Amino acid sequence: MDEIVKELVEICPVDELEPGQSKIIDINNRSIGVFNVGGNFFALANLCPHAGGPLCKGQVTGTSVADKPYAVSWQRSGEIVRCPWHSWEFDIATGKTLTDPTRSVRTFKTVVKNGHLYIETGASR
Template identity: 45%
Template sequence: MSEQPTTSRPADRKYAVAKAADIAPGTRKIVHAGDRSIGVYNIAGKFYAIRNVCPHQGAPLCRGLTTALVVSDEPGGFRHEREGEIVRCPWHQWEFDIKTGQMIVDPKMRTKTYEVTVETFDVTVVDEMVVVHM
């Protein structure tokens, strides 16, 4: 009986990119992890990370406006939902959901998202760091 080859996933790479306190709720910080530029967002105390590249034409996506989702139930009426969860590309105004990376008008189009954790390092000085997993 021959042994089946096993496939394994590459090891999870972690990058400590910022102190949690440096990214206040409702703000973002653009960081570098490896060779990638990434926007790390604090939405209501939870951290999300997306690639700082618009899939349309390569604009620095995270330099765009962070806003709410505008929804409408009828002509002339609109309301804002999910405040601070949408980033708008600074070049062509394409909007992306920060939590999922999906484009608002075409969910099949997306930008890369990354897992984010906040970890405490138990050393001489305890310091909470935002860690991006790639």
């Protein structure tokens, strides 16, 4: 039976990634986008499942929601990343697409410890 070994990889001091900011890092040949959404940290694979685009290089935005017939409002500002290739939108917190929640991008657990931000990675051993 394979054992999952978890590793914390340091990203940066938390004050280097202010709310609304993101950065792309490379861990073990994997490109990962790290986002600060309102003081909460999230990490996503920088690979759109639609066509392989650099998802985390896309615009961080909100989305339009139809509240009732003929009424649309702007919601979730700063919580959505839009792929720069074909505009697929993903929830930064969950990695799920907005249009088809059965499709998602891989997420990574983030940890804040002693003023530093880490990503938890795992590998089978």
